[in-house]
Amino acid sequence: MTYAENGMPEKNPLSVQIDLSKFSSADFEPATADEKAQQEVMGESVTFFKDGCRRLMKNKLAVGSIVVLVLLLLSIIIIPFFVPYSYEDIITVDGRRDKTATNLAPFEWSQREQQYMEETGEKLFPHVMGTDSLGRDYFIRVIYGTRVSLAVGLVASIMVLIIGLIYGSISGWCGGTVDIIMMRIVDIIYSLPDTLMIILLSVVLNETLKPVIEKVPLLQSLGTNMIALFLVFGLLYWVGMARLVRGQILTIKQNEYVLAARTIGTPSGRILRKHILPNCLSVIIISVALQIPSAIFTESYLSFLGIGVKVPMPSLGSLANEARAGINSYPMKLVFPSLIICLIVLAFNLLGDGLRDAFDPKLKR
Amino acid sequence: MANSEYLLQVEHLKEYFPVRAGLAKTIHLKAVDDVSFAIRPGETLGLVGESGCGKTTVGRTLLQLYKPTAGRIIFDGKVIFDSGEQYDENGQLKLDANGKPVMGKKVHVDMLPYRKEMQMVFQDPYSSLNPRMTVEDIIGEPLDVHKLCSNKKERHERVMELMELVGLNAEHAMRYPHEFSGGQRQRIGIARALAVNPKFIVCDEPVSALDVSIQAQVVNMFEDLQEKLGVAYLFIAHDLLVVHHISDRIAVMYLGKMMELADADELNDNPIHPYTQSLLSAVPVPDPRTARASKRIVLEGDVPSPLHMPSGCPFRTRCRYATEQCAKAMPPFTDRGNGHFVACWNK
Numbered sequence: 001m002t003y004a005e006n007g008m009p010e011k012n013p014l015s016v017q018i019d020l021s022k023f024s025s026a027d028f029e030p031a032t033a034d035e036k037a038q039q040e041v042m043g044e045s046v047t048f049f050k051d052g053c054r055r056l057m058k059n060k061l062a063v064g065s066i067v068v069l070v071l072l073l074l075s076i077i078i079i080p081f082f083v084p085y086s087y088e089d090i091i092t093v094d095g096r097r098d099k100t101a102t103n104l105a106p107f108e109w110s111q112r113e114q115q116y117m118e119e120t121g122e123k124l125f126p127h128v129m130g131t132d133s134l135g136r137d138y139f140i141r142v143i144y145g146t147r148v149s150l151a152v153g154l155v156a157s158i159m160v161l162i163i164g165l166i167y168g169s170i171s172g173w174c175g176g177t178v179d180i181i182m183m184r185i186v187d188i189i190y191s192l193p194d195t196l197m198i199i200l201l202s203v204v205l206n207e208t209l210k211p212v213i214e215k216v217p218l219l220q221s222l223g224t225n226m227i228a229l230f231l232v233f234g235l236l237y238w239v240g241m242a243r244l245v246r247g248q249i250l251t252i253k254q255n256e257y258v259l260a261a262r263t264i265g266t267p268s269g270r271i272l273r274k275h276i277l278p279n280c281l282s283v284i285i286i287s288v289a290l291q292i293p294s295a296i297f298t299e300s301y302l303s304f305l306g307i308g309v310k311v312p313m314p315s316l317g318s319l320a321n322e323a324r325a326g327i328n329s330y331p332m333k334l335v336f337p338s339l340i341i342c343l344i345v346l347a348f349n350l351l352g353d354g355l356r357d358a359f360d361p362k363l364k365r
Numbered sequence: 366m367a368n369s370e371y372l373l374q375v376e377h378l379k380e381y382f383p384v385r386a387g388l389a390k391t392i393h394l395k396a397v398d399d400v401s402f403a404i405r406p407g408e409t410l411g412l413v414g415e416s417g418c419g420k421t422t423v424g425r426t427l428l429q430l431y432k433p434t435a436g437r438i439i440f441d442g443k444v445i446f447d448s449g450e451q452y453d454e455n456g457q458l459k460l461d462a463n464g465k466p467v468m469g470k471k472v473h474v475d476m477l478p479y480r481k482e483m484q485m486v487f488q489d490p491y492s493s494l495n496p497r498m499t500v501e502d503i504i505g506e507p508l509d510v511h512k513l514c515s516n517k518k519e520r521h522e523r524v525m526e527l528m529e530l531v532g533l534n535a536e537h538a539m540r541y542p543h544e545f546s547g548g549q550r551q552r553i554g555i556a557r558a559l560a561v562n563p564k565f566i567v568c569d570e571p572v573s574a575l576d577v578s579i580q581a582q583v584v585n586m587f588e589d590l591q592e593k594l595g596v597a598y599l600f601i602a603h604d605l606l607v608v609h610h611i612s613d614r615i616a617v618m619y620l621g622k623m624m625e626l627a628d629a630d631e632l633n634d635n636p637i638h639p640y641t642q643s644l645l646s647a648v649p650v651p652d653p654r655t656a657r658a659s660k661r662i663v664l665e666g667d668v669p670s671p672l673h674m675p676s677g678c679p680f681r682t683r684c685r686y687a688t689e690q691c692a693k694a695m696p697p698f699t700d701r702g703n704g705h706f707v708a709c710w711n712k
Binding site: 255256257259260261262263264265266267270274275278279 | 425428430476477480481484485487488489492493494495496497498506507510511554557561
């Protein structure tokens with residue numbers, strides 16, 4: 001190797017290295033803040049929740065179900081304000097009951113209504129789904145039925161969540177004998193035939209709750225059957241959630257960060273709140289999302305059996321039950337409520353699957 | 366008894382875990398069996414031994430994460446745990462006429478005030494940090510629990526100070542643990558332990574999950590912190606080279622029992638217990654010429670099950686010098702001069 005006069009190795013003629021001796025300090029300027037920021041290679045700090053949401057939004061089926069559910073929710077809130085019929089009254093024309101308006105097909109008017117429209121020239125609101133055998137607008141009944149079904153699903157899931165979360169947390173956190181006793185109770189409840197229990201409980205609760213409910217106006221408007229339904233769900237379906245939460249807590253309890261928190265002297269309540277529950281939250285959210293359709297399904301078949309919500313309040317299940325009588329002549333009446341049940345259940349299941357894929361750390365790529 | 370020279374004194378510490386064997390029978394797993402040692406303020410005591418010999422359990426029992434089965438723990442002149450058994454000068458349990466142990470006063474204090482004085486750094490930097498908390502919240506948690514900061518600004522400043530102390534950048538505060546490397550996470554764990562200004566830290570294999578180059582950084586940081594803050598360490602590890610580098614004194618454990626305790630250099634140059642001798646001979650030497658010349662003592666057989674410990678000295682089943690006496694009784698832990706304690710019948 002040859003060396004130049006200043007002791008540096010001589011530059012190879014083929015080298016593409018820049019010869020710095022040809023430049024002076026005037027040729028350089030400091031980088032601006034913008035240019036420096038471009039060199040920043042670290043990604044933006046992403047929280048677990050944001051990361052999960054981003055992955056959920058990539059899942060087309062899950063986004064589709066969110067859209068369907070939001071549309072359903074908006075329609076059951078808004079539509080009753082626009083439709084001039086009520087779910088419990090027979091259609092009236094000019095202040096008089098229209099006895100001819102029974103079992104109409106979708107977008108059909110009864111003779112009286114057609115007569116009235118010809119006479120006055122006024123356009124009556126169409127019966128989008130026809131009318132039922134008593135002459136009530138079927139569309140508004142289906143909308144109210146959806147309301148009831150969704151409300152039952154949501155309230156039941158929240159009750160299941162609260163009871164299951166508290167019970168499971170205590171069982172998992174205390175462990176030992178407490179855990180064994182609490183889980184045997186869960187096993188006993190789990191082993192009861194739930195359909196039979198629901199039927200028995202709803203009959204019994206219906207009777208025992210009546211005096212209480214009649215005193216409170218808010219509960220009265222809900223009806224005894226609805227409240228009995230909520231209670232039945234609360235009493236029977238929390239066991240699955242309790243088991244799930246317990247299992248999660250038992251696993252998370254083993255992590256060293258829980259031990260670290262105990263070394264610090266963190267009280268048990270704070271460890272549960274700050275360390276354990278946030279780490280099993282994703283599993284809980286997913287299971288609640290999957291619990292809702294199961295509650296809606298149960299409510300539907302209870303109403304179908306005739307022990308669900310009280311008439312004239314419709315629910316999707318009781319609507320399907322009524323439609324069963326005239327299935328040969330008016331099959332459309334079974335199609336509408338069944339379709340909505342399918343839509344809700346499918347949407348919640350797909351959303352639950354999407355949530356699981358997005359938030360379950362084990363499935364993370 | 367309480368000696369003002371020492372920060373922490375552990376006497377005849379025992380930790381037995383019940384293990385169910387069959388339907389109604391429970392036997393005890395003697396994870397830590399009659400271990401005694403003491404640590405001076407600002408000193409590092411290394412604790413070595415093979416996997417499953419009870420090193421970690423000693424550390425956790427000291428902090429009362431497990432309730433000790435028996436023994437006495439004295440911290441900073443105050444008895445924080447005492448199961449009441451009395452021992453004579455030879456370390457023998459005092460028995461009354463009926464053969465029952467003479468019981469003294471039982472002590473089991475509320476640990477919360479002592480949690481500020483004794484802290485722990487964990488082995489696995491991946492599972493010892495809560496993945497849902499930011500670094501600031503992780504380091505700030507001890508401050509919240511012990512109400513060391515009156516407002517958010519003060520807490521933030523203290524967290525920044527701690528992060529600088531362990532060599533983390535201020536912009537890391539809002540990040541989550543999964544965004545860090547193993548070495549950085551271990552630094553977060555150390556900052557959390559330092560947040561309460563402890564006098565004593567149990568380092569439970571803090572470098573065994575790290576790369577060798579990172580190990581050196583972290584070990585050096587432990588030394589710097591000790592110089593700056595004057596904390597005492599119980600440094601648990603299975604890497605003898607690391608332990609020799611950082612420790613003032615080293616204790617060797619085998620199957621829940623303390624085998625040898627001496628100054629780091631003394632133990633390295635002049636191991637007395639056959640187990641320590643074989644441990645030291647197994648340390649890899651970076652120079653192949655020396656390595657070839659040195660003779661390795663290979664132990665025969667396996668470690669006995671801690672559920673069915675051999676009688677007398679637990680090491681006798683693998684010891685080359687074992688005699689009948691070893692099977693009869695556990696040798697006492699005696700001083701062979703200059704604070705070199707050994708539990709062995711061989712002189």
